[in-house]
Amino acid sequence: MPLKEINHPAIDIDLRYATANNLTGSPIYHHAVALLHQDALAALVHAAELAAAQGFRLCVFDAYRPSAAQWRLWKALPDPKFVADPRMGSMHTRGVAVDLTLCSADGVPLDMGTEFDEMTAQSRHARCDIAPQAQRNRCLLLGIMTGAGWDHHPHEWWHYNLPEPTRYPKLGDQMEGALLMDACVPEQAL
Numbered sequence: 001m002p003l004k005e006i007n008h009p010a011i012d013i014d015l016r017y018a019t020a021n022n023l024t025g026s027p028i029y030h031h032a033v034a035l036l037h038q039d040a041l042a043a044l045v046h047a048a049e050l051a052a053a054q055g056f057r058l059c060v061f062d063a064y065r066p067s068a069a070q071w072r073l074w075k076a077l078p079d080p081k082f083v084a085d086p087r088m089g090s091m092h093t094r095g096v097a098v099d100l101t102l103c104s105a106d107g108v109p110l111d112m113g114t115e116f117d118e119m120t121a122q123s124r125h126a127r128c129d130i131a132p133q134a135q136r137n138r139c140l141l142l143g144i145m146t147g148a149g150w151d152h153h154p155h156e157w158w159h160y161n162l163p164e165p166t167r168y169p170k171l172g173d174q175m176e177g178a179l180l181m182d183a184c185v186p187e188q189a190l
């Protein structure tokens with residue numbers, strides 16, 4: 001089984017799609033279990049160790065995402081700049097992408113200039129129109145994640161994935177863990 005649960009003392013889990021606090025306004029996951037491909041998990045642990053060595057923690061918003069959940073997000077926001085078209089497959093459905101932020105040692109999220117999943121131009125990397133401290137915080141996360149082997153997403157400061165993600169297969173919705181709520185599965189995913 002390639003998927004492993006994220007469980008590390010320097011990583012907090014705040015799975016937004018298991019709550020109503022996400023862009024659809026309602027829960028998508030039935031269980032708040034964060035899973036990653038074992039290769040991605042090893043790279044995330046490396047990043048967590050780099051963060052901890054500098055007095056920070058990682059806070060994960062999303063990891064492996066079943067394809068039916070991708071359909072739900074796509075229906076809520078059908079913009080390929082921010083949400084992968086489920087017909088093409090998301091890097092999250094391959095278990096090799098993670099959405100996250102940096103927190104202080106006592107778990108307070110750092111200011112990144114915009115919120116997670118805020119679909120605006122200010123969420124892009126290398127913006128000059130966000131506060132300098134937020135820009136420094138983004139650069140800190142970028143340095144930690146790329147140093148641990150992750151690639152960034154130009155439109156989303158919170159998204160990182162392993163290089164060449166298509167070498168990993170899309171994983172089925174029957175994977176254990178972040179199972180979908182039955183009522184949330186749209187017809188297109190069946």
Ligand SMILES: [Zn+2]
Nearest residue numbers: 097098099159
């Ligand atoms: Zn993402």
